[in-house]
Amino acid sequence: MSSLISSIFANRGQPGGRVMPFVMILLVATVLASCLNLFTPEGSALHVSTYTITLLGKYLCYAMLALAVDVIWGYCGILSLGHGAFFALGGYAMGMYLMRQIGDRGVYGNPILPDFMVFLDWQELPWFWLGMDQFWFAMIMVILVPGILAYVFGFLAFRSRVTGVYLSIMTQALTYALMLAFFRNEMGFGGNNGLTDFKDILGFDLQSDTTRIVLFLITAALLSVALVTSHWIMNSRMGKVILAVRDSESRARFIGYKTETYKVWLFVYSAVIAAVAGALYVPQVGIINPGEFSPINSIEVVIWVAVGGRGTLIGAVVGALLVNYAKTRFTAILPEGWLFMLGALFVLVTLYLPKGLMGLYGQLKDKFSGPSGPSSANDRKTSDTAEGASA
Amino acid sequence: MNMIEERVSKAREQASEFFRPDQVWPFLVPDQPQQVDVSKQVLLYVEGLNLSFDGFKALNDLNLYINDGELRCLIGANGAGKTTLMDVITGKTQPDSGTVYFGSNINLLDRSEDEIAQLGIGRKFQKPTVFEAQTVFDNLELSLKSNKGVIPTLLARLSPTEIQRIDEVLNIIGLQEQRFMLAGALSHGQKQWLEIGMLLMADPRLLLVDEPVAGMTPQETERTAELLQSLAGERTVIVVEHDMEFVRSIARTVTVLHQGSVLAEGTMDQIQANKDVIEVYLGEDA
Amino acid sequence: MKKLMCISFWLMGCLLPALSHGAEPDAAEAAIQAGHSDSETIPKLVQQLTEKSLTKAIPVLEALAREGGETMLPLFRTMLNGDLYYVKATGRVVGQQEVDGETSYKDLLTAEPVTGLGKRDTKKIRVNNKLRGFLRDSISRIQLSSEDPAKRGAAVRSLLSDLDDSTVLAISEARENETDADVMATMDLALAMYALAEGNSDVEKMDAIEQLSGSLEQDVRNLLRQYAEMEPDHSDYNAKASAAASKALSKIQEKVEFYGFVDQLFFGLSLGSVLLLAAIGLAITFGVMGVINMAHGEMIMLGAYTTYIIQMLLPNHIDLSIWIAIPAAFIVSGLVGVAIERGVIRHLHGRPLETLLATFGISLFLQQLVRTVISPQNVPVSTPSWMSGTLDINPVLSLTLNRLYILAFALLVFFALLIILKKTNLGLNVRAVSQNRAMARAMGVRSDRVDALTFGLGSGIAGIAGVALSQLTNVGPNLGQSYIIDSFMVVVFGGVGNLWGTLVAAFSLGIANKFLEPVTGAVLASILVLVFIILFIQKRPKGLFPQKGRAAE
């Protein structure tokens, strides 16, 4: 009898929160928006413009990136300030495919070389561009390249027990080095201009509304998949190990878990989510350039997660959507003010909202409905020790 | 000329050795769980251990043998090297020189913390460390003796026997009521118990227990003593403790460490009669 | 000897920055008043300057130099500086002077002040590079008879690239009366070069080559190379001379390569000193307090802006401004640092990742503040005259003065800091708190006050670094951003909490960068250095000089 109770309640206070209703809402909302774009006339009050769709598509990609950061920061205490690198690498792999799809429709009409190579007088395609004209190959690269980079970096870093702030700075250096490298024209990725002027994907015109809608829906679907998968991982015993690593890595080691292996694989998982987000981002915004590697972008992602509430999957998504929506709105009204706001957001969230909006929701709920369980009463304390351990 | 021939033949020899059909290459040999060889009745061999930090000798030619099934108490002043010794045994710190064997066949110095833990050596820290953001139940589930690779852990489901085992341990450590409480909300003494419970979950061969009764009430201390005594025999237990009353109540054999090496070993009475010990350790109390 | 000169020069630069101005023109003016020139032709020629187009001005100037000789110096100098004007109404040629923001004019031939002219009444006489080159040469030629041996030497040297019959005649005449050994040697060099280039006999040429073989002068090398590479069918070809020239050349080349190495080393040290300055404040806040201050770069920026503001307030004392700016920047950045510590960091104690985020927010905030309050544009910061120029060791090795000063300054700051931490009470408290906060507090150390002061100290030093950087690079809102990653790399590479590590790391990264750069190019060099550090940290997570022992765990 008691064992039955244990098994039912074993999942109480689950680390992922309730994710299924959220995924449902997300999917319904995206499908609704798509229908309103496709099937209502342009002047109608219900019409959702293509502009809005591309904007929402971009937000969803960002949300996915935020989710990737949350998975390792919120759950495993690894603060990566370089996740933009994986995002951008995924984007570049997709960009290379799209570039090759242009074929002889480039301005110089060269069937093999992208315009920027003709421009710089290159004679043949560099080896790393070979095969990128095949969609399946490019998609494998989207996952493989960032995945391997994450594996190598993670393997080296976690094995030698680089943790906390050191690791954050190293990830920042990683993305900075990649940015410098991709800015070089000799690298063969188009230098500062990056890759742009895409025509079509799998034969579908990138500029048609239908293609946009499909990309938008795919983004929402993949975000949902990422949410559900992450939820599943975090609720499995592996999720518990990950939390254990965050809170007391040495204890986890002394009960027999090879924690660096867990960290490496989680890091790779997270990098792959970021890369997929990047790959979806590129066809929707139409350009990828080394600016995506810039360290400030990666740090901004962290603040989305912090605003939404780290350690909750939904929080990361909500944070990314809210902050980016606010950014779109405020930069339109007061361009100079946005950086002040962003700066203040960083300070205020860390000082007063250590668990983000999701935490605030919990705090408010407690306030109004009385202490409902031990979990929320101890939020503050656990977050403190969590930090202490990751330092 | 000769030299070259010699070298060539040597190389050929090496090559044929490398490609021997009846052997797999060493790096391809799967990791086989090794059985601890305790045919000599000794579970832990610590020999000639030296370790210094910036000139300070934390361990100084330390030798220690623990018999299988024994309950051993380690005592010594601060800086005597007790915790450092535990660090070395559990793989946290590498000594400058010396050997540590688990049974007569497993060299512990070759292994990392998690491998040592999987061999069946459990450790309780001085300051109780449990996973505070997770429930008591989860804490115990994590400590289950199971395959701790990434994929098996990801796919792991609790079997009825495992749940039973957790219930059992919950009973032993007296935390059935608190099973769904977050570990961070437990009292200090309860955390100590939980940590011991986590060690028990792993079904260890050797338990290293660092100051188990610090901060406990007399009743709790008594229960802890009972618990540790009940463990000995089936398992081997090493206890580091300052509380002399407690040591007296549980110890059969006591080892005194001083400045990184063993000063004396014997029953509590023998120790208390030992001149050296009185001078350097108990002398301070008196 | 050179060393001694170097030191004394340096001292002069440090002690008497304000004195280096304005002594010489007067001497030349006296010469004018003595006036022995043809009173007719010169004013007429001068008048032509206002009328002729730029391309036709050179013959006029040539005539002037011929006619006027030494008396033309002030006119030529003023023209070279672009201060030569003429009055629109009368066509009278005047020199413009600015003293304490007041513009005044004077007649250059009579040295009389001309009053009653405003900026709108005059028009500038234009000069271009060709004219400037000509003017500079003429001035050199005239200066062959200057009082100052250093000036005579410089004059001869500048003539080396352009030796013609008249110049050589002038030099050989001057050689007769020359007393200074160094100048004499340079003059001999010039004559030897001329002999090699224009000489008739082989003996003469071989002698010349012999004489030239030790010289590092660029012009000498070019001349020798001409001979060494001369084709056999050339009319001047001489197998013996050619062989001798290439031998002399290879001898010179060895020396040049050595000095090239020294030069590169200096570049590396100089880059290292910049890194050191940028990182050393961070080494304190990060290393001693364990606080990740992402706003560190903005502390540097504030220091640089302080320099700018001081220069705005004291537009006529640029030479002094740096000395005021150093303490001012320390105070400004230090106070901002204390405010940040009290307002934010204190509340995030023991949560380093949160500190990182909060201070990053502060850095965004401060950048935008500067953009809004001052300007989004870069602002101009002048270099004091005593900091500009080079220290010429020899013709192939000259060290730029500003870099030299900054190198010395970086070391000075470093050792001052070391002394503060090792010898003062504050230092003792800081070290106590950093090692064991609770215990220090129990011993009566006011740890919160120590924290604030430490953070203030680190930030203040960043401010000082800003003063130094303002002399090298743009002062703008993005200044700090460009140094923050490098600073972190230096501190992490050197080993957190170890000032010596920071020193060694800064210089080794600087030198590595500079020696890689010629091989790989600037971008790849910095990428390689970054990758190296990333890999190094994997190998030695605690940096070059880790803190050891149980306390470090």
Add this chain to the structure above:
Amino acid sequence: MKFNKLFAGVTLALGTSMVTFTATAEDTIKVGVLHSLSGTMAISETTLKDTVLMMVEEQNKAGGLLGKKLEPVVVDPASNWPLFAEKTRELLTEKDVDVIFGCWTSVSRKSVLPVIEELNGLMFYPVQYEGEESSKNVFYTGAAPNQQAIPAVDYLMNDLDVERWVLAGTDYVYPRTTNKILEAYLKSKGVDAKDIMVNYTPFGHSDWQSIVSDIKKFGSKGKKTAVVSTINGDANVPFYKELGNQGISAEDIPVVAFSVGEEELSGIDTKPLVGHLAAWNYFQSVDTAENEQFIDTWKTFIKNEDRVTNDPMEATYIGFKMWAQAVEKAGTTDVDAVEKAMIGQEVKNLTGGVAVMNKNHHLSKPVLIGEIQDDGQFEVVWETDGVVAGDAWSDFLPGSKDLIADWTAPTECGNYNVKTKSCGGSMATAE
């Protein structure tokens, strides 16, 4: 669960609020301004935003266009390249603007290009650039390489007798292309390959010691040497400072820059720069009535006596005037009609002479070379006789020597290959 409902509400609210109702006031002509007002490029681009606003104000004072008032619509793409594309879409579909003035960097223009071609918008691009582009929907009022780089090199070669060349640039597409063109051009003039040194540095490069010392060595081989600098923005100050510190004066090794204008000089201590050169189509110091009036209007508009004018501002001025004339001529703001009317439009340059819009959407303009003065202004030392026609496709690059752009019938192509007599690439299929 409660929260989820709440969240659903929020998402819906967000969604609907973005379905913006564009209040289409039919009585105005909307002018989109797409310049970064924040981020790294804000330094340069904010000025151009103000210039457009000034031109709009002037035009409205003069009675507007086609009897309607002009209404500026300003957005901030924040120096973020994908955001340029997004904001272009916003301007064209949400705000329904009739024309866009915008972009500075090449990458921002490249980002905008697919959107503006898809939605058939109209954009004026006012900055000197690397060429190798001609879009039906874009008019390029800044200089092409043959309107800046090649005349500058001619000047150095003919007037200053330069024989050795350092091509130093920031590593991005404009310097890369310009230097490729210059290299080919110099070689065609008989310059030996070993007399050309090419060097690239990253954005914002600040440690110039080694490079300047290399330049010094390169320049000390007894031949007159010059540096052709395509160094961008922030990297210039430390570069010139290092030149000055290492004792290289403008007479020894002159530097001719294509990215240093009055605006850039206003932020730096000009002492080390005096005597160095810049090539532009416009200098503030040029003495003409039009220029004087332009400067006065600008200073009044911006309410700051110290503000300077520069080449991209003139390019914006010319572009705006031409657009206004073309709209008058076409009698409508319809993009296709205005595009046809644009070709052949003439506007008086601020520096004298007349700028003409050519069939390839590039301008014919005069080229000036100026020497930097200590007050941050330029002294013109040389100028071309008459105007130079902007060349969209360089004759000195192997990939583009057979290409021309001609947007009039019957060619109507941005990259027409004169050898194969065909319109290659995207522009043809997009028609």
